[in-house]
Amino acid sequence: MVTVRAPATSANLGSGFDVFGVALDRPADVVHVERADRTTIEVTGVGSQYIPTDPDRNVVGAVADALDAPAHIRIDKGVRPSSGLGSSAASSAAAALALNELYDRGLSREELVPVAAEGEAVVSGEAHADNVAPALLGGFTVATDEGVTTVDADIPLVACLPEIAVSTRDARRVVPDTASMDDLVHTVGRAATLSVGMCRRDPSLVGAGMDERIVTPARAELITGYHDVRESAFEAGADGVTVSGAGPSILAVCGERERTRVAAAMVEAFDEAGVAARAYKTRVGRGAEVFDI
Numbered sequence: 001m002v003t004v005r006a007p008a009t010s011a012n013l014g015s016g017f018d019v020f021g022v023a024l025d026r027p028a029d030v031v032h033v034e035r036a037d038r039t040t041i042e043v044t045g046v047g048s049q050y051i052p053t054d055p056d057r058n059v060v061g062a063v064a065d066a067l068d069a070p071a072h073i074r075i076d077k078g079v080r081p082s083s084g085l086g087s088s089a090a091s092s093a094a095a096a097l098a099l100n101e102l103y104d105r106g107l108s109r110e111e112l113v114p115v116a117a118e119g120e121a122v123v124s125g126e127a128h129a130d131n132v133a134p135a136l137l138g139g140f141t142v143a144t145d146e147g148v149t150t151v152d153a154d155i156p157l158v159a160c161l162p163e164i165a166v167s168t169r170d171a172r173r174v175v176p177d178t179a180s181m182d183d184l185v186h187t188v189g190r191a192a193t194l195s196v197g198m199c200r201r202d203p204s205l206v207g208a209g210m211d212e213r214i215v216t217p218a219r220a221e222l223i224t225g226y227h228d229v230r231e232s233a234f235e236a237g238a239d240g241v242t243v244s245g246a247g248p249s250i251l252a253v254c255g256e257r258e259r260t261r262v263a264a265a266m267v268e269a270f271d272e273a274g275v276a277a278r279a280y281k282t283r284v285g286r287g288a289e290v291f292d293i
């Protein structure tokens with residue numbers, strides 16, 4: 001048996017739609033795999049009642065197919081599904097790494113990124129790699145058609161998860177088909193600022209680089225209380241606030257000392273909007289870990 005822990009991730013970071021991602025140091029999924037003649041799946045943990053065990057509908061089934069590695073796969077969910085915190089990606093990345101070990105396929109973590117992205121295609125319709133890349137490699141990742149670049153960033157974060165579900169598939173439908181040249185220039189400037197901020201481990205540059213005018217405003221409409229939560233986080237000292245992945249989680253970047261205040265302000269603002277929420281005080285963390293063979 002092989003056991004792998006793969007972390008939650010936050011994709012896009014505002015200005016890096018379908019490209020940027022960070023691994024969070026918590027929460028995480030734990031996946032156990034054992035060789036079998038055909039793939040079977042068992043799911044426990046947070047939100048497991050909403051997750052199919054049919055290998056054609058669970059992301060780990062697609063990963064097992066892609067690696068030609070049938071197995072009995074047990075998923076212990078720590079990352080709630082439809083959260084905007086890369087729940088499906090955590091399972092996909094963990095399964096890819098675990099099955100690669102179990103069947104001795106010899107693929108590197110970089111080579112496992114497109115394999116794990118096959119799982120994302122099952123649930124969102126597209127094999128976007130911006131969650132599975134940080135889930136496998138850790139840190140801040142830039143995922144493009146050419147491959148993945150990583151930065152071992154260390155930045156404090158707050159991920160605030162409201163009790164609403166937004167499916168990535170639905171949230172991809174509201175993404176505009178076109179953008180003006182002004183908005184593209186603005187996005188490139190912010191994305192570059194954010195990347196420099198990650199390299200310098202500077203929360204204020206990362207925060208400034210999160211601002212984005214094309215995708216985020218459309219998705220904010222799907223999240224009750226988004227504007228108030230964002231404003232409250234800034235008032236409490238956040239350097240930047242945006243939709244985490246496709247939502248509904250909201251991600252804030254801040255200094256170490258502001259984290260507790262920012263987390264409390266976000267939960268309170270959701271509460272005032274009539275939505276229960278929890279906040280993870282977290283930071284950019286490591287990628288998936290094999291911890292028991």
Ligand SMILES: Nc1ncnc2c1ncn2[C@@H]1O[C@H](COP(=O)(O)OP(=O)(O)O)[C@@H](O)[C@H]1O
Nearest residue numbers: 058059081082083084086087088091123167168
């Ligand atoms: N192993 C899995 N973990 C989480 N969700 C899964 C898994 N397999 C299939 N799903 C389905 O994927 C959807 C959640 O994925 P997605 O919408 O991308 O949300 P998230 O942002 O949390 O990854 C749900 O419909 C869920 O039932």
Ligand SMILES: N[C@@H](CCOP(=O)(O)O)C(=O)O
Nearest residue numbers: 011018084085086168245246
């Ligand atoms: N780039 C994707 C990221 C989806 O992230 P998730 O955590 O919500 O699955 C998108 O924005 O659609």
